[in-house]
Amino acid sequence: MVSRRQFLWGDFKARRTSQRPPWARPEEIFRAECSGCGECIAVCPTRIIVQSGRYPEVDFKHGECTFCGACAATCKDGALRRDACPDGPWAIKAQIAENCLAKKGVECRVCGDPCPVAAIRFSPRLGGPPMAEVDTGSCTGCGACVAPCPVAAISLA
Ligand code: SF4
Ligand code: SF4
Ligand code: SF4
Structure with a gap:
């Protein structure tokens, strides 16, 4: 009840x-x-x-x-x-959580390929694999990056 x-x-x-x-x-x-x-x-x-x-x-x-x-x-x-909706379909953007493999020091670029506008960049960094970062200016919130992530680190908000 x-x-x-x-x-x-x-x-x-x-x-x-x-x-x-x-x-x-x-x-x-x-x-x-x-x-x-x-x-x-x-x-x-x-x-x-x-x-x-x-x-x-x-x-x-x-x-x-x-x-x-x-x-x-x-x-x-x-x-x-x-x-x-003169400003477009919605205002949501992809966000990458701390459990992202690249953030934890494991090489991973899985989310980069499915993005139709190349909004996920992989910035080189010393002592670790490239860091996945979302360019919120170009992200359309389409969600294509969500399902492919092997650790479900991407959400839209
Ligand atoms: S696919 Fe997931 S784990 Fe891999 S870089 Fe992208 S957000 Fe990180
Ligand atoms: S939500 Fe769409 S546009 Fe934004 S980063 Fe993910 S795949 Fe690219
Ligand atoms: S893909 Fe689905 S949710 Fe997106 S605009 Fe077309 S019908 Fe609507």
Whole structure:
């Protein structure tokens, strides 16, 4: 039996952690507008949109966003709206955590190749393998680097 407090806390955490599909309205508006129809999930060619409770969210463990626009084009509820996002689909950027193999002194460049805009740089350093660093200016937040990382060190925020 889940208490009301536990339910609300779980709901609060979901609000804080869910990455909505690209061109999503701000969270409160999104939750008001989205009917949970699942159309965006059905049309995503890379299958990165998944159902999370009533609403859709992006899980980059399944792949990357190509910014094809199919999810927003199919949304009839106004929860995903390209015309309401003049600054682009989203503002998330890749972040590399401390468990990155290169940061721990082990040679690894796995995340560099899948990045379509070469936003992950490997800076030479003395006494260790090149350090993986994200150029946040060019990172589009596509998530292509997330799944290939052997130690799940990359997240989008
Ligand atoms: S823009 Fe295309 S690839 Fe990206 S989440 Fe929407 S449907 Fe999927
Ligand atoms: S793939 Fe993962 S472990 Fe390897 S350099 Fe990139 S972030 Fe680090
Ligand atoms: S999220 Fe996409 S653009 Fe950003 S570093 Fe990863 S692969 Fe490159």
